[in-house]
């Protein structure tokens with residue numbers, strides 16, 4: 001039975017807009033904010049160009065944190081020095097995962113405000129025995145990391161980054177292919193003239209995982225007795241430059257990534273084209289939101305820059321490990337006189353989190369996969385609140401609570417953050433996962449909240465500058481809420 005119609009008399013004060021529409025964010029912002037967006041994204045573009053691996057992201061994060069007064073938590077632990085409101089600390093785990101914390105005014109038991117993004121991106125890792133010789137060339141054998149479309153990785157210039165650990169404990173950093181006069185590396189593809197059989201294969205099979213072999217060198221060593229002269233020459237060059245042997249490559253982590261800098265994209269320079277924006281866009285915006293805090297926040301602010309998200313958050317530097325609990329336990333131990341497990345559990349349970357990861361944008365080249373009826377996020381429509389991810393009936397999804405979404409709508413609106421809703425494509429098209437459900441195990445409120453990309457997981461991904469800036473603005477507001 002319908003209710004009584006509301007009388008016209010009682011409804012004259014304010015006209016309620018019963019419909020919701022989202023327009024292009026560029027139509028809503030001021031001239032001064034327009035400028036801010038461009039200058040913020042200059043910094044982001046440089047960050048993206050400098051940071052190509054999870055280790056480099058970790059290093060850069062520590063450098064920026066230290067410049068902003070953050071200190072290593074181990075200093076406090078070693079000296080049994082207590083932490084108090086306003087203290088800024090960081091914890092680095094195996095040079096890959098970084099956690100930054102600003103101790104707030106409120107008791108930790110009342111919960112923290114956590115923003116969590118990931119530093120790892122899809123790439124090609126070298127195998128433990130990578131170097132071999134074939135067809136008068138030396139090549140590097142790879143095992144890809146994360147979800148890639150293999151055909152995208154052939155013929156493009158690749159840079160080699162990473163570390164080699166020697167038996168004597170020495171660690172050698174390698175980075176080749178980013179400076180303009182550096183050599184680059186490359187995976188060859190078949191010429192179309194001979195590509196008849198390849199062209200008939202499925203797109204996912206045209207280039208195989210074992211086919212991702214990187215051309216490394218071609219000059220043989222002039223040594224009659226040597227069996228593999230080209231491989232030997234290549235290894236000798238590595239020894240001359242880095243004092244490493246083939247055996248040392250066993251204890252190495254060397255990654256091939258697209259070579260070169262991130263660029264402004266579009267005639268209006270409104271976008272960024274760059275490698276690794278999944279998820280370094282959240283890393284940069286989340287990190288700066290924390291570093292740019294002017295006042296001591298009420299709730300303790302935490303920024304997690306985690307590793308291994310692209311392969312399921314496993315391993316000791318992934319969010320599925322106990323790393324986060326361990327760090328918060330140390331912090332509680334240093335902020336209270338009597339450490340209690342109950343304090344830790346309450347602190348985690350009462351926390352609120354934004355799982356800062358990227359989502360898919362509507363792509364006019366592939367409209368058939370988009371979630372219809374305004375449910376697909378759009379370029380330049382701001383930061384995305386993604387209630388659920390998962391696949392086939394939301395399976396594996398955190399599915400954030402309506403109550404929490406209402407709080408965030410208010411928070412973002414009050415802070416003039418341009419935001420939108422999003423879904424990873426239409427129902428039953430595919431799906432994805434983030435670290436949200438792992439953090440929800442602590443019973444805290446978590447929602448996926450990051451920006452959208454075009455060509456996600458491709459060697460070069462596209463993001464809108466307005467969206468990037470709105471992530472920063474939204475994350476900053478979140479830390480004060």
Ligand code: MN
Nearest residue numbers: 278279357358
């Ligand atoms: Mn991601």
Ligand code: MN
Nearest residue numbers: 278279310457
């Ligand atoms: Mn990803």
